[in-house]
Amino acid sequence: MHTHVLSCDVTITETSPVTQEPGAAAPAGQSWTPRLWGVLAVLCAVLFLDGLDVSMVGVALPSIGTELGLSTTSLQWIVNGYVLGYGGLLLLGGRTADLLGRRNVFLAALGVFAVASLVGGLVDNGTLLIVTRFVKGLAAAFTAPTALSILTTTFHEGPARNRALSIFSVFGASGYSSGLILGGLLTSFGWRWTFLTPVPLAVLALVAGIALIPRDKRADEGGHDLVGAVTLTAGMLLAVYTVVSAPERGWLDPVTLGSIVLAVALLVAFVITENKVRHPLIRLGILRVGSIVRANISIIALFGSFLSFQFMMTLYLQDVLHWSPLKMAMALLPIGLLVAFASPFVGKLITRYGTSRLIVSSMVSLSLGYVWFLSTAGDSPKYLVSVLPTMLLLGGGFAFGFSSIMAQATDGIEDAEQGLASGLVQTSGQVGAALVLAVVTALVASDGQGSGDFGQFHPGVNLVTGIAVLGLAFNVLPLLGRRRQPKHA
Structure with a gap:
């Protein structure tokens, strides 16, 4: 499952979920006109569309592989191409909107999304299909x-914005x-649909x-960090490609070794x-904050x-x-x-129990789900x-963990860096997922490209x-450390 955490240079105050139903009286301080509802509907539709697209393509992977003759290794690029394109430029996306105008960037990117979808449904070549996903x-x-x-600048801070965010946040999981x-x-009827x-x-x-x-x-x-965006995205793509291709080519093959060196060089260039x-x-100084480090590792x-x-x-x-x-x-539904119905209530649980305990509960649920399977x-x-x-344990783990990790990533961060913190944790999640999927694919594909039984997986x-x-x-470990600390007056 792919879920967007949206990043931009704005301040968002985390509050308990808003329980007011759509269509009720507008919150005090801002009148919800038909046009305002229309703007929210457009934004929600795009988030819904992304969740819809990701889950539909996931279901279609085996059919795509059969018709286009793609191996398991190639199929994972249909997932990873999207993940790396998104994760690699997410941080740049928010800044670009500030520089070129939010409306212009949003509409242009939505147009590109529509064209790429159309081309992806018409191509007969696996490589071109992967390019459209990227x-x-x-x-x-x-x-x-x-x-x-757009949402946070259109809706006034306070009840109106919180209500809009509450409605908006449900659409990704609902789309999925x-x-x-x-x-x-x-x-x-056919995977192209x-x-x-x-x-x-x-x-x-x-x-x-x-x-x-x-x-x-x-x-x-302000300005673009175009060099940083290019080196980060190129380094991540090359690292994933190396992990995927190395088992077949050999880890000591000159091409593999050269790819590793170049990927490391690109990532070092990014840091510089x-x-x-x-x-x-x-x-990079933001990585000295312990809660941010824990949140980024947790999302991976x-x-x-x-x-x-x-x-x-699948x-x-x-x-x-x-x-x-x-x-x-x-079977996966x-x-x-669970994510769609449980997510709106997680905010209250965070307020009561804190993010750390909920993240632990999430990891316990995920671990039990995999072990049970x-x-x-x-x-x-x-x-x-x-x-x-298994599905119930994983759904509960994702619902509790996702919102809690995002809250932990932005907790105590200055207003000016809220967008950076939320964007950073989302980037870590996407890049980490791409690398883990590459390794998993290599393990699955190494079993004779399909032994025809569960042993392959x-x-x-x-x-x-x-x-x-x-x-x-x-x-x-941090929770245990806190309990063991001596209590001083």
Whole structure:
């Protein structure tokens, strides 16, 4: 599952979820006119569309691989191409919106998203399909932070903005849930429909956005860290490519060694750039804050294990168990439903118990989910015994962990760096997920490109279980340390 955390240079005050229903009286201080509702509808539609697109394509992966003759290694790039495009330029996306105008950037990126979707549904070449996914990821890197920036500058701070954010935040998970069912239905007619269906929806959102979103001014000062964006994205892409290709080519092969050296050099160049430019993508000093470091590691454990497990599940249920796309989508649906319905209540739990305890609970739930699946799944698992409990544990773990990690990442951070902190943790999640998925894919593909049974996926599930357990240990140790500290007056 892919979920956007939107980043921009704005201040967002975290509050308990707003319980006011849409259509009720407008909160005090700002009248909710039809145009204001229209702006919110456009922004929510784009977030919904992203969740819809990601889950539909996930369901279609086995069908895509069969028709285009793609191996497991190539299929993972359909996921990772999007993830890396999004994660690599997310931080730049928010800054670009400030410099060029939020409305202009949002509408242009939405147009690119629509075109890339159309091309992806028409191509007959796996490489071109992967390129369209990367382009869509790039577009999302600009629509995501810009959408939140438009929302927070359109709705007044206080009850009106909190209400809008509450409505807005539900649409990503709802899109994911809907995409599972719709993806299963569309894939039954042909995987291309999972790419083509978002096109008219994106065009409608684009037309409505042109009519409804107010114009805004560009920033008077500041600049792009283009070198930082290029070196970071190129370094991440090369690192993932090296991990994916090394098992087949050999870790000591000259091409592999050269790729490793070049990837490291690009990432080192990124660090050097961030220390020298006037407007860096990432102010590296922010990494001295312990809560931010813990949040970034936690999101890697959450996204890395979850996305990789979902990738394996789509192949396992369809290729090994020969489930139909719709049956597989229904099997995964409890995850999306739990995230959609539980997320609005997490804010109250954070207020009562704090982020650290909820993150620990999340990692426990994820770890138990993977362990349960390892111990009960096989070549002919029973849904109620193996799959459903796993989905419930993973859905609960994601719902509690995602919001809690984001709250921890921004807790105590100065207003001017709230956007940087939230963007940084999202980037870590996407990049970490891409690297974990690359390793998992290498493990799965190394088993004869498909042994036709659960054993093919066993090493990959072992890995994601270990990552979740490490995430749990990393969050438990600070809590134990606090309890052991002597109490002084």
